[in-house]
Amino acid sequence: xxxxxxxxxxxxxxxxxxxxxxxxxxxxxxxxxxxxxxxxxxxxxxxxxxxxxxxxxxxxxxxxxxxxxxxxxxxxxx
Numbered sequence: 001x002x003x004x005x006x007x008x009x010x011x012x013x014x015x016x017x018x019x020x021x022x023x024x025x026x027x028x029x030x031x032x033x034x035x036x037x038x039x040x041x042x043x044x045x046x047x048x049x050x051x052x053x054x055x056x057x058x059x060x061x062x063x064x065x066x067x068x069x070x071x072x073x074x075x076x077x078x
Contacts, residue, residue: 001029001031002029002030002060002061003030003031003032003060003061004025004030004031004032004033004058004059004060005032005033005034005035005050005058005059006018006022006032006033006034006056006057006059006070007016007023007035007036007037007043007052007055007056007058007059008034008035008036008037008055008056008057008070009036009037009038009055009056009070009071009076010036010038010039011053011055011071012068012078013056013068013069013070013071014055014056014070017056017067017068018034018056019073021056021058021067022034025026028045029061034049037055037073037076038076041076041077042075044077046077047059047073048073050062050064050074051078052073053066053068053072053073054066054069054070054071054072054073055070055071055073055076056068
């Protein structure tokens with residue numbers, strides 16, 4: 001089963017997208033994980049390594065999908 005990681009920073013855009021994405025994912029095919037980079041900053045490097053440039057972003061397998069534009073990872077780092 002594929003893993004889907006939804007990275008976000010807690011902004012209103014991110015929270016809206018999180019709910020929409022989680023509702024639409026077929027959980028019989030994908031195991032979802034939500035990572036709030038604002039509170040789990042030790043995962044920022046991981047997000048960068050898989051190709052996340054901005055949040056909200058959804059990573060499924062090796063594919064990165066940037067959804068809307070909430071904040072760049074540089075902004076999230078502070």
